[in-house]
Structure formats: C-alpha cells, structure tokens
Amino acid sequence: xxxxxxxxxxxxxDLYVRRRERGASGWDTDAVTHxxxxxxxxxxxxxxxxxxxAMLELGCGAGNLTSYFAQTGWKAHGLDISGTAITWxxxxxxxxxxxxxxxxxxxxxxxxxxxxxxxxxLDGHCLHCIIGQDRVRFFQEARRVLRPAGKMLILTMAGDAxxxxxxxxxxxxxxxxxxxxxxxxxxxxxGAISHEVENAGFVVDYQxxxxxxxxxxxxxxxxxxxxxTG
Numbered sequence: 001x002x003x004x005x006x007x008x009x010x011x012x013x014d015l016y017v018r019r020r021e022r023g024a025s026g027w028d029t030d031a032v033t034h035x036x037x038x039x040x041x042x043x044x045x046x047x048x049x050x051x052x053x054a055m056l057e058l059g060c061g062a063g064n065l066t067s068y069f070a071q072t073g074w075k076a077h078g079l080d081i082s083g084t085a086i087t088w089x090x091x092x093x094x095x096x097x098x099x100x101x102x103x104x105x106x107x108x109x110x111x112x113x114x115x116x117x118x119x120x121x122l123d124g125h126c127l128h129c130i131i132g133q134d135r136v137r138f139f140q141e142a143r144r145v146l147r148p149a150g151k152m153l154i155l156t157m158a159g160d161a162x163x164x165x166x167x168x169x170x171x172x173x174x175x176x177x178x179x180x181x182x183x184x185x186x187x188x189x190x191g192a193i194s195h196e197v198e199n200a201g202f203v204v205d206y207q208x209x210x211x212x213x214x215x216x217x218x219x220x221x222x223x224x225x226x227x228x229t230g
Contacts, residue, residue, distance in 0.1 A: 005132045005174060005183040009081055009106070012129075016061070016084040026062035026088070028125075033064045036124060036155060039210075039222055040068065043153045046206040046224050050149075053119030058107040058142065059126025063089030063100065066122075070098040074120070077101045079110070108134055110141040117145045121152045127193075128157040131176060131183045139200030143227060152202060152225045154193075158209065159219035161187040190221050201228050 019027065026033065052073035057066045060078025062085055070076035070093070078100065080086055086102045093100040105112060107126060121142045130138045142152055161177065162170050168179030170187075177185035188196075190209045197204055202225035210220040 005176060006181060007131050007134070008182045008184075009129070011182070012080075013082045013084055016082045016088070020084060020088060026064040027085075028064070036065060037068050039155055039220075040065065040122070040124070040153060043155075043206070043222055043224050047151050050119070054117065055120040055122060056110075056113070056118045056145065057122040057124055058138070059124070059129065060089060060102065061085045063092045063102060065124040066100055066102075067092060067096060067098060069120075069122075070100050071096070075099075077103070077118070079103050079105045079107060081106055108137045108141060110145050113145045115144050116147045119147055119150045121146050121150070123152070123154045123156060125155055125157070127154060128185050128187065131186055135186075135196060136200065139196060139202070143201045146227055148227055148229060150227065151205075152197075152223075154197070154221070154223035154225065156193065156221050156223075157185065157187055157218045158190050158193060158221040159187060159212070161185075161218050164218055187218060190219075193221055194223070197223060197225050202226060203228055 054075040055069050056077045058079060060066050060080050063078055066076045066078040078089055083104050086104045089102040103112060146152060162172060166177050168177055171178050175187050176183040194204050194207060204223060204225050206224040208222045210222060212219050
C-alpha cells in the first residue's frame, strides 16, 4: 500500500520566526540568495524577450527574490503562508522603496487572483516543500493565474537526497525528508518533475539539472515552462 504523507505547511511560521530572531536576512543566506538570483537570470535568458510585466512568487518568504524582479521593472507580487515572512517582505519593500504586493495565503489556493493575471510565475524553492497530491493543485493554480503567453520558472531540489545531512531522516520510498513523522521536502527525479509540469498543462521549454557540488547538497532542477495552447 502506498504511504500517505503527513504535512504541516503552517509550521513554516515557526521556522521564519526563528530565522528572524537570529538575525538572518531571509530563509536563505545572502550567498544562496545570490546563487538563486543568478539561476533566475539564466532562466530568463532562455525565455523569448518580453517587457517586464506582472509576476508572482509562490512561497516568497521574506521577499528576497521578489525584490530582484521589482528592481528590474516588474510589477512584483508574493504569497507565503507565514505571516512573519510577509511582514518581513513588506518591511524589505519599504526599506528598498519598492512597490511590491505581498499577501498571506496558501499556494494551493490562489483565488485572490483571477485567471490570466500574471506574465510570470516563479517557484523559488517552494515546490519541493509541497508533498504528494498537493503538487497537482500547486501546478493547477499556477497555470490558472498565468497568462497564455506567460512563463513559469521553477527552481527546485531534485535527485537522490539519501546522503544529504538534514533534520529528521530521508524516506527512499516517498523520496521525502521526514521530521517527527512530517513530510517536509520532496526530492523527485528530474524526469518525474518534468512530467508533473507537463501533466498540469505546461510545455517544458527548457530544463537543466545542476549537479550537487559536494555531498552535503542536493541536485537542483531549473525549468522554464509555458502554458499549453490549443
């Protein structure tokens, strides 16, 4: 019998509180944020040139990546389930003098926005926190709010995580990180993740698997996807 995963997405609130209390600049270190922005630039270079429009980051955290888009002319929006993260993101926007719209909400339900709202939807390391059948809903909602000529950019962990140090343990059957019985990360194979994207009504325009640099990391999968037409 296939295992049923137990999740606790609201638990990210406590994690953001702890990061903020210890003086972090966001979920990731500045160095990792810089790497992620470089990956975003790389993915954007694979898209057809288009003027900056409206974008949404799913699981925006403290707004580090959303801010990059705002600074480069996009109408930037972000959504996160953590109230602390959104407060943090709004403070960042004010400090930078940038007009960004940050909302508290669940990435599995984007009903606050109508269909065809955004020219770009970004997954900046949120997808691997979405487990099981919730991933179908994640992609469906992203597809719904994306305009027909829009793009979805995905940066997600992938591959074998069995030797990666992490809190809790790794379950090879579900390919999930387990912490106190809660599934917190999913490390799918690159091909399986691409199929998820395609099954949700996207065409994968570009993908690249960035291999781990050392044993304490996972591979990272980068994807540019367009809504299927016709």
